[in-house]
Amino acid sequence: MNVLGVDIGGTKIRMGVINEEGTVLYDERVPTQLPLYPYLEEQVLRILKLHPEVEAIGIGTHGFVDPVNGRIIYATETLPGWTGTEVKQQLEQATGKRVEVENDANCASLVEAKLGAAKGKNRVVTLTLGTGLGGGIIWDGKILSGGPHGGAAEVGHMILYPGGALCTCGRHGCFEQYVSGTGLRRRIAEAGVDLSPDELFKKAATDPAAKQLVTEFTYDLAVVISTLQAAFDMETAVIGGGVSDSAEYWWDELISQLEPLLLHPLEVKKAQFGNDAGILGAALLVIEQ
Incomplete structure (x- = not known):
């Protein structure tokens, strides 16, 4: 299974195609632009055209996140307009693929526990x-x-x-x-x-x-x-x-x-x-x- 991992920050968005062993097969950075959601969707669709083998999308982002519904409950002015965005719902509709959304620090903790310093x-x-x-x-x-x-x-x-x-x-x-x-x-x-x-x-x-x-x-x-x-x-x-x-x-x-x-x-x-x-x-x- 190949997955598109997306890391959303205040100045840049990093996107990587990653396999089940945690190997990064493709890696790209683009500057963060506003309004954020339509720009994110545009970039994800572009990567999916380059890598049609991607089966699902995982997103880590700044802010308070409802991970069940994939919604941004609150984000500071680091990401203006991001609060309230229904990321999972909108991106699944746009791509036809499964999407999971979490806070970025939670994503970092997950990889360190599963593959890294606290494996x-x-x-x-x-x-x-x-x-x-x-x-x-x-x-x-x-x-x-x-x-x-x-x-x-x-x-x-x-x-x-x-x-x-x-x-x-x-x-x-x-x-x-x-x-x-x-x-x-x-x-x-x-x-x-x-x-x-x-x-x-x-x-x-x-x-x-x-x-x-x-x-x-x-x-x-x-x-x-x-x-x-x-x-x-x-x-x-x-x-x-x-x-x-x-x-x-x-x-x-x-x-x-x-x-x-x-x-x-x-x-x-x-x-x-x-x-x-x-x-x-x-x-x-x-x-x-």
Whole structure:
């Protein structure tokens, strides 16, 4: 079975034809354009003409998703007009093929549990540290998602510091505002340090101001992981997303901060699939079922 995996982001859409072994047979990126749905349909139909052997379509997307009906319940202004879109219904009608839709962080967690860093584990929490903080929960081998508002496993919007930094969700102090690329840039600006996040991590070994910021970041990430352990008692926590690309500079500090906070020993691993997680996880929405 060949599946078209689609990963929808705020700046680009990645599409890959993937077989049952998880091999990417075709891979393409196009810039995200608005209005999003008609553009998505146009791109999918174009790929299907190039690859008529594709039997089904899996889509991972930013936002709160109703996975049963394949509907976008809520998306921020990262994807204007995407809220309310009946993706599954419209795309199945347009293509005549089965379509499954999920939150992108859930897709990333699925592929890491089935094929990647947590392969073979039944309870996995994956954190994607990018511009924001995405979270995916694998519970007894299946994605924990949905809910009446599509908000299950939106760990980025759990509160870390009540009354803290304003979040895009309209509340204050969410995990996302401290453990993400956005959170790092805010910390840097508030400290008056003239460094990018990548530079911050590299200079932490020799620059006291940088070291302090990295210590605060890793401590907050440790608190996030230990809090999620109390809720889900996962076998493995997987850390992915763009911020994890610099993990060689802060991983040991994270583990040191985390160990005294844990209720039980916990395996913590870096994500294996990186930027490929989106399309692979989207394809697994279909392949795994």
